[in-house]
Amino acid sequence: xxEVRPAFAVGDRLPASEPRTLSSQEVAAYAEASGDRNPIxxxxxxxxxxxxxxxxxxxxLVMGQFEAALLAWRPDLTIHTLQTRFLRPLPVxxxxxxxxxxxxxxxxxxxxxxxxVRDGDAHAICVGDATVTD
Amino acid sequence: xxxTREPQWTALPDAVLDTASAKIDAxxxxxxxxATAPFSPPHVPATYAFTVFAGAESGGRIEAIARERGAMLxxxxxxxxxxxxxxxxxRYRVALDWHTNPDRDDRLVLRGRVxxxxxxxxxxxxxxxxxxxxxxxxADG
Numbered sequence: 001x002x003e004v005r006p007a008f009a010v011g012d013r014l015p016a017s018e019p020r021t022l023s024s025q026e027v028a029a030y031a032e033a034s035g036d037r038n039p040i041x042x043x044x045x046x047x048x049x050x051x052x053x054x055x056x057x058x059x060x061l062v063m064g065q066f067e068a069a070l071l072a073w074r075p076d077l078t079i080h081t082l083q084t085r086f087l088r089p090l091p092v093x094x095x096x097x098x099x100x101x102x103x104x105x106x107x108x109x110x111x112x113x114x115x116x117v118r119d120g121d122a123h124a125i126c127v128g129d130a131t132v133t134d
Numbered sequence: 135x136x137x138t139r140e141p142q143w144t145a146l147p148d149a150v151l152d153t154a155s156a157k158i159d160a161x162x163x164x165x166x167x168x169a170t171a172p173f174s175p176p177h178v179p180a181t182y183a184f185t186v187f188a189g190a191e192s193g194g195r196i197e198a199i200a201r202e203r204g205a206m207l208x209x210x211x212x213x214x215x216x217x218x219x220x221x222x223x224x225r226y227r228v229a230l231d232w233h234t235n236p237d238r239d240d241r242l243v244l245r246g247r248v249x250x251x252x253x254x255x256x257x258x259x260x261x262x263x264x265x266x267x268x269x270x271x272x273a274d275g
Contacts, residue, residue: 020167026164026167029163029164030164030165032160032164033157033160033161033163033164033185034161034164034184034185034188035185035188036185036187036188037188038206038207039206040206040208040266046206050205050206050266050267051266051267052266056208058209059208059209059212060181060184060209060212061164061165063181063212064165064179064180064181065165067173067179067180067181068165068166068172068173071172071173071177072172075172078216079180079216080215080216081213081214081215081216082180082181082212082213082214082216083211083212083213083214084211084212084213085210085211086209086210086211089208
C-alpha cells in the first residue's frame with residue numbers, strides 16, 4: 001500500500017486574491033442582507049461623531065472574505081473553526097485582498113490556515129486562523 | 135499567578151435563525167460583491183449565523199447598552215466553531231448570552247449557540263465588541 005498523500009504542507013499559500021474595493025454600495029448591500037444597519041457603516045456624520053474619520057466596513061463583511069478565499073482555493077474544504085481579530089478599521093471605499101498560508105498540519109487531511117485581510121498599502125486589517133479539512 | 139475569573143454570562147432571549155434560500159443568496163451575494171459563488175447552494179456562509187443578532191430583541195438590548203453609554207458597537211474579534219453544517223430553508227433556535235469583560239469595561243462578549251429541533255449543538259460563535267466612544271471629543275468638550 002502506498003503512503004497517504006497529505007492534503008496540506010506547511011507554507012502552502014492560498015493563491016493571491018484579486019484586490020476588491022468595498023464601496024459604499026457594497027457596504028449598503030451587506031447592511032441590507034445582514035440586517036446590521038449600525039450607522040458607523042452607513043453614515044459619515046454618525047461615524048465621525050464617535051471619532052472615526054468616516055464610515056467603516058462591517059467587520060463581518062471583512063471576516064467573510066476569509067471563507068470566500070478558502071473556498072475559491074479549495075471548493076470542497078470544510079471549515080471547523082474560524083477565529084479572527086481586527087487590527088484597525090477599514091474605511092468604506094478601501095481596497096482589500098486576502099492572504100493565507102498553511103501554518104500547521106494536524107494530520108493528512110487537517111490543517112490550520114493563517115489568514116489576513118490587507119488593505120491597498122498591505123497593512124493588516126484583520127488576521128485569523130481557520131482549522132480546515134480537505 | 136494572576137487569578138482567572140470566569141465570566142458571568144447573562145442570558146438574552148432566544149432568537150430564530152432563518153436560513154431561507156432567498157436570504158442566504160442575498161447574504162452570499164453581498165459577501166462576494168454580487169455573485170453567489172463561491173457560496174453556491176446548499177452552502178450556508180460561515181458567518182451567516184451572526185446575523186441573528188441584527189433585528190432580534192437580543193440585538194436591541196445590546197444596542198441599548200451602547201446607547202446608555204453614548205457609544206457605538208464596533209467588532210474587535212470573533213470565533214466560530216462549526217459542529218454540523220447548517221441547512222438552507224430551516225429555522226434554528228439560537229441561544230444567546232453576553233458578558234462584560236471584567237478587565238475592560240468598554241468590552242463585551244456576545245455568544246450564540248445554534249441548535250436543531252432535537253437540541254443538538256450545530257454551531258457556536260462569540261464576538262468581542264468594543265463600546266466605542268469618542269474620548270477625544272469628551273476630553274476636548
